[in-house]
Amino acid sequence: MKKLTKLIIADDHPLFRKGLVDLISTISQFSICGQADDGIEAIDLIKKNNPDIAILDINMPGMNGFDVAKKIKSDKLAVDIIFLTMYNEEELFNKAMDLGVKGYILKECAVKDILDCIISVSEGKHYISPVISDYLVNRSSILNINENQKSGIDKLTPTEKQILQLIAENKTSKEIADKYFISIRTVDNHRMNICNKLSIHGSNALLKFALENKHLF
Amino acid sequence: MKKLTKLIIADDHPLFRKGLVDLISTISQFSICGQADDGIEAIDLIKKNNPDIAILDINMPGMNGFDVAKKIKSDKLAVDIIFLTMYNEEELFNKAMDLGVKGYILKECAVKDILDCIISVSEGKHYISPVISDYLVNRSSILNINENQKSGIDKLTPTEKQILQLIAENKTSKEIADKYFISIRTVDNHRMNICNKLSIHGSNALLKFALENKHLF
């Protein structure tokens, strides 16, 4: 016999909430012990009903999902969090990860995925929306389009790439020069040539570029 | 009736390869049309046998998995790639994503996960090892330990956080000063105070910190 898992749901769209409730109700293992319109209500419900899992919409009036997750963390409430969101932005996803969220699914996901997520989390596992995986993957194609065409790392010579690598590793021009037994002025010239080839300008432009794109070379 | 999916396997550990072959052979849908000891052999096999999926170990002598994936991409070979690796490092994972790899699993994964991965990819979907998801999630705890205790962003005043934010957005001290109608010297002082509170030193140290940690504030 399965252990009963108690859930609360917080979402400011009543219709969506109803759909979710209906979906979860089809599984006898789950019991919904509360529904909230916003984050503040959600926190109240969690403290009152002590659910195992809280399904939180990120975008809510007043306290949003992140605020609720922070509150749960700071108050050390024993509840696992699932974020349910419309946005698949990397920033949001990373923030959620940093808050220790157990599940992260997009509203556009298939019903099966949403159920899978709740089941996984109820079993103590993590679950991240397949679309997010796809997103992480597809990031490559976007990046490749942007960067193969726009930034043209391809245009760099081997030496230039090597130097760019070291810049990304926090090395100064002097350190690079010492490492290869060449003059700082040579490194300077390479830096300038790289800047020109990549069409980047301004203070510390190369460092910024190198840090943001080091996964590409 | 299911369509037959042809695979090739490249791994420099014969024993592991045998285990994998035996595992895959239990599923009639799959047919292994080649095995390779290293990357060069893998490329040959792919060109000769035209498989649907190539399962590549990242760590191989000569051409490694990344080299093979690059070659596949540059030669526009119509084969989906699954990376099978011992290392769950974020850098490697991100690089794999950027190469358009369809599946990414760790050797430590359960047999079921490995099969799930192959099946998913054969169905045209992506599959990323659950351990990687866990890794992405657990990164938070590591980060939180490292950064709540070590870096102490908490110690910063609101103004200092605001300035740090702008630094992360590529603003120079002058731009920040202009934006808030304050003197550059004031911004300078804030920068120095931030550096001291975070115990960071060196050229462009703040910019580096801001870029690497902007997801935290």
Added chain:
DNA sequence: TCACATCTAAGTATTCCTACTCATGCAAAA
């Protein structure tokens, strides 16, 4: 052989950031 790319190096100037010290005004807390 000639042209071209690349690596090497130096000159000069400017801007930006770091580092440290000193000082004033304000508001909240002790």
Added chain:
DNA sequence: TTTTGCATGAGTAGGAATACTTAGATGTGA
């Protein structure tokens, strides 16, 4: 009320990166 924290501003110094120019050495391919 005095102290403390914070925001504000300036002086001075030096290190580092950008920006632009010129130029010798080397190797490759046409």
